Amino acid sequence: MEKIFYIFLFFIFLFENSAMAQREIFVIKKINKEITIDGNITPEEWGTKPTITRFYRADNIEKPVNSKTSVWILYDHQYLYVAAHIEDKDIIANCTKKDSFGLFSDDVFELFIKPNFKSKYFYEIDVNPVGTVFDACLQFRHLYLHNAIEFSSGVVCAIKIYGTLNNMKDTDAGWDIELKIPFSSFDGICPPKKGDTWYFAVCRTEYSVFLPNGKEYSSSARLRKLDFHSYDDYDIMLFK
Numbered sequence: 001m002e003k004i005f006y007i008f009l010f011f012i013f014l015f016e017n018s019a020m021a022q023r024e025i026f027v028i029k030k031i032n033k034e035i036t037i038d039g040n041i042t043p044e045e046w047g048t049k050p051t052i053t054r055f056y057r058a059d060n061i062e063k064p065v066n067s068k069t070s071v072w073i074l075y076d077h078q079y080l081y082v083a084a085h086i087e088d089k090d091i092i093a094n095c096t097k098k099d100s101f102g103l104f105s106d107d108v109f110e111l112f113i114k115p116n117f118k119s120k121y122f123y124e125i126d127v128n129p130v131g132t133v134f135d136a137c138l139q140f141r142h143l144y145l146h147n148a149i150e151f152s153s154g155v156v157c158a159i160k161i162y163g164t165l166n167n168m169k170d171t172d173a174g175w176d177i178e179l180k181i182p183f184s185s186f187d188g189i190c191p192p193k194k195g196d197t198w199y200f201a202v203c204r205t206e207y208s209v210f211l212p213n214g215k216e217y218s219s220s221a222r223l224r225k226l227d228f229h230s231y232d233d234y235d236i237m238l239f240k
């Protein structure tokens, strides 16, 4: 019966979005035990299989991504949990001021969430390798962040760096991030129920001396143009 329900949902989305991108549906499992946000992505907490293993270049989805990313997403009655294993040979982070545009000169892990496609609002939560957060509420697709609405996600995050920070002379392995976002932060949004669907993209801005252009934008969503805010191309998280 459950299987039929998910197949039904799939066709609903296919119909709803036939003129839009090829959305992928990621099933998000509910957990009973709160995850310790300490930067250690343990199999006991997150399971062995990441939710997302494939990222696409945001400037050209046909080209292979240089820096790989694996993402885990879970939830409970209170929080949305996200973890990522982030390959990065040259870890860069200088910004320490919250909500500063200086963050975007660093390596950044970026989460875009649109709980309700019919609502104009969606949310962005960005974190660099030293845990500096930029979060914003957005209301237009291709919005310049300068017009973002003040929003505090209440995100709690922890990071483990495997390498040296801001040292281009050696080769780093990458960084791991764990974060939790209270559902109560989203205006008017209740904790999701089984079968609810949200739209989302996990993205990265990466700077590295090892990259051909010194920079790479990548996303879990197949973005048809280089714009992390084009939510028409976001994938779907299906709360199980």
Ligand SMILES: [Ca+2]
Pocket (backbone or CB within 6 Å): 035, 036, 037, 038, 039, 040, 041, 042, 045, 178
């Ligand atoms: Ca942990």
Ligand SMILES: [Ca+2]
Pocket (backbone or CB within 6 Å): 088, 089, 090, 091, 092, 107, 206, 207, 208
């Ligand atoms: Ca980097």
